[in-house]
Amino acid sequence: MATVNRPGAPDGHVCGIDAALEVIGGKWKVLILWALHQQPHRRFGELRRMLPGVTEKVLAAHLRELEADGIVHRESYDEVPPRVEYSLTGDGTRLNGALGPLADWGRARVLAARTTR
Structure with missing residues (x-):
């Protein structure tokens, strides 16, 4: 996601949420964080099995992006x-x-929606 330089925002972000969403944007990134937690x-392969529906290409790309953003560490063993x-x-932690808190809100929202049906 390209940032746009806005007056009064030297980093190009409107607010902190804007900056955070630049890092975690996309369907799979927060689920990758959950799996690593x-x-x-x-x-x-373990991550791929935990995230049914994610393709290898998308998972690899998201892991590279999260690594570049300093959220995920990649350790390669010489074996x-x-x-x-x-x-x-x-x-990342x-x-x-x-x-x-967002996860808590989501669970409460789903539960409330199910009980009002």
Whole structure:
């Protein structure tokens, strides 16, 4: 997502939510964060199984973007066969904590909608 330089916003963002959504935007990124929160060190195949419907291409692209943004750490081990594990960085852990209230709101909203049917 390209940022637009706006008057009064030297980084091009309107607010902090705008900046955060630039990092977590997309259907799968928050689910990747959730999966890495459930178990700190995950291999690519494990993440793919936890996220039914995600393609390898999209998962790989999102992991690269999250790594570039300092949210996910990629550890490559010099073994045969090669092994790569993904984990949350400190910023990733803090971001997951910030998403907690949003998850609570979502669960409450779904529950309320189901009980009013």
